[in-house]
Amino acid sequence: xxxxxxxxxxxxxxxxxxxxxxxxxxxxxxxxxxxxxxxxxxxxxxxxxxxxxxxxxxxxxxxxxxxxxxxxxxxxxxxxxxxxxxxxxxxxxxxxxxxxxxxxxxxxxxxxxxxxxxxxxxxxxxxxxxxxxxxxxxxxxxxxxxxxxxxxxxxxxxxxxx
Numbered sequence: 001x002x003x004x005x006x007x008x009x010x011x012x013x014x015x016x017x018x019x020x021x022x023x024x025x026x027x028x029x030x031x032x033x034x035x036x037x038x039x040x041x042x043x044x045x046x047x048x049x050x051x052x053x054x055x056x057x058x059x060x061x062x063x064x065x066x067x068x069x070x071x072x073x074x075x076x077x078x079x080x081x082x083x084x085x086x087x088x089x090x091x092x093x094x095x096x097x098x099x100x101x102x103x104x105x106x107x108x109x110x111x112x113x114x115x116x117x118x119x120x121x122x123x124x125x126x127x128x129x130x131x132x133x134x135x136x137x138x139x140x141x142x143x144x145x146x147x148x149x150x151x152x153x154x155x156x157x158x159x160x161x162x
Contacts, residue, residue, distance in 0.1 A: 035153030077148025
């Protein structure tokens with residue numbers, strides 16, 4: 001029996017599907033204005049953006065369709081030991097089936113393998129299920145943003161020692 005989902009590295013053929021996931025999920029949580037990742041230049045070319053050193057992005061596939069993704073990369077404006085969990089978004093069909101936990105493990109294992117010692121992430125009020133996942137995954141809420149991500153619309157920040 002095959003698993004309900006597959007996590008694999010992003011490929012160029014996934015760019016449009018990943019961008020569509022991001023553009024569908026973020027507005028559903030009110031994260032479509034200025035200061036949110038939906039406007040990052042990399043959204044339309046994620047496979048290219050994550051070929052840089054110490055970058056990795058993974059897609060979540062169900063039934064041959066990309067239904068989510070997440071990645072890690074050095075924290076912009078941060079120290080060399082800190083990565084950022086980036087653009088972890090899943091369509092509704094991929095939620096509540098353990099895919100978030102599996103994706104988080106894949107990203108954190110990759111971060112360790114790339115030599116990072118801490119992982120940072122930012123999100124916003126209302127993304128309650130995601131924040132519960134972050135806490136279950138060992139993240140601690142902090143009271144301020146780190147680095148220079150340009151995501152001033154976010155109002156919740158988390159950090160985890162690796």
